Amino acid sequence: MSTGTTAVWGRAEQQDFRSRVRGALLGGAIGDALGAGVSGLSLEEIREAHGADAVTDLVPAHGGRGCVTAVTQLTLFTVDGLIRAQVRRDTGAWHPPTDVHQAHLRWAATQRDWGPDERRKDNGWLGGQEWLYARRAPTRECLNGFGDTTMGTLDRPKHPAARDSAALTRSAPFGLLVGWEPQLVLQLAVECAAQTHGHPTALLSSGALAVMVHGLARGETLDGSVQHALALLAGRPGHEPVTEALQQALGTVRQGIPGPALIESLGATDSAEEVLAVAVYCALVGEDVRHGLRLAVNHGGPSSATGALCGALLGALHGETALPPAWLAELEGRATLLELADDFAMEMTQGPALHSPAAVAAGWLARYPRG
Structure with missing residues (x-):
């Protein structure tokens, strides 16, 4: 598997990459938090609760303003798994889906334990973050899929018929593997989605998102990244619902002033392809990050999911400084998100200086154990 991880990074390239990684993770979390308090409500119910303009600011959810859901929790552990895959590569063990699966099993522990278990030697620093030990509306598919140590695969996926967006919403980090070829990024996202979801729509929506983020993190336009994803999807069996949803999103951009009616015409269910289409549309038509995210959460669909995906896309496109300060x-876990984003960027750009067959930074292995 050729990934290009030995590329030499200049200082400006490292800084740009770190900004986009921060933007993707923080933007996704902001969108998640913005939609958390209204997810699943109809537009009428949202307006009744928050006024004619609907949600224009963070609203209370899960005990406070700015609180995130399982969408952000799982995304964080996806990043943790990808870092550990790189660290374990020195040992000759190179199978990123396994490392991502192990990371998601650590997330599952946060959903059943009261707090970090100091006896777990593989927890690393992320598993020691007490604020993550909280149930924030995780889906049944994720709880059951990571409820035992058996890893779902493309041949034997967990929940073969599941087509909701829970695998999709944790898949943006795969796109941040900018040293990989796009088709490998897509394949990794698909394989990891199969750990909880088996329907082709859920799998390929996850892969399409990863390819889009990958393009944005490399400096492509959003429209160009969507077109790239469509081209890679075309050769995959069962791609038609995802392709049609993305093409509809592109077409809707030209249909008038953005608003809830156009958004809901793309779908108002939690089906992965509809959630992806809404997020892509809102990212394309948003005048800025704030406007795009408000569009992404003010509709009758799963606002937390669409907000998180739109935020990840816009954050990867514009970088962290474009996010509403x-x-x-007020974002819950901001310090953790920043620290993890910076660790990911450092691993991807300077990994050989942190660990190699000849030299190891002990502190890094304490954060990201190889076991």
Whole structure:
């Protein structure tokens, strides 16, 4: 598997990449938090609760303003798994889906334990973050899929008929593997989605998102990244619902002033392809990050999911400095998100200086154990 991880990074390239990684993770979390308090409500119910303009600012959810859901929790553990895959590569063990699966099993422990278990030697620093030990509306598919140590695969996926967006919403980090070829990024996202979901729509929506983020993290336009994803999807069996949803999103951009009616015409269910289409549309038509995210959560669909995906796309496109500072200031877990984003960027750009067959930074292996 050729990944290009030995590329030499200049300082400006490293800084740009770190900004996009921060943007993707923080943007996704902001969108998640913005939609958390209204997810599943109809537009009428949202307006009744928050006024004619619907949600324009963070609203209370899960005990406070700025709180995130299982969408952000799982995304964080996806990143943790990808870092550990790189660290374990020195040992000759190179199978990223396994490392991502192990990371998601650590997430599952946060859903049943009261707090970090100091006896677990593989927890690393992320598993020691007490604020993550909280149930924030995880889906049945994720709880059951990571409820035992058996890993779902493409041949034998967990929940073969599941087509909701829970695998999709944890898949943006795969796109941040900018040293990989796009088709490998897509394949990894698909294989990891199969750990909880088996329907082709759920699998290929996850892969398409990863390819889009990959393009954005490399400096492509959003429209160009969507077109790239469509081209790679075309050769995959069962791609038609995802392809049609993305093409509809592109077509809707030209149909008038963005608003809830156009958004809901793309779908108002939690089906993966509809959630992806709504997020892509809102990212394309948003005048800025704030406007795009408000569009992404003010509709009758799963606002937390669409907000998280739109935020990840816009964050990867524009970088962290484009994110609304007032929302960042109240975001739950912001310090953890920043630290993990910076660790990911450092691993991807300077990994050989942290660990290699000849030299190891002990502190890094304490954060990201190989076991």
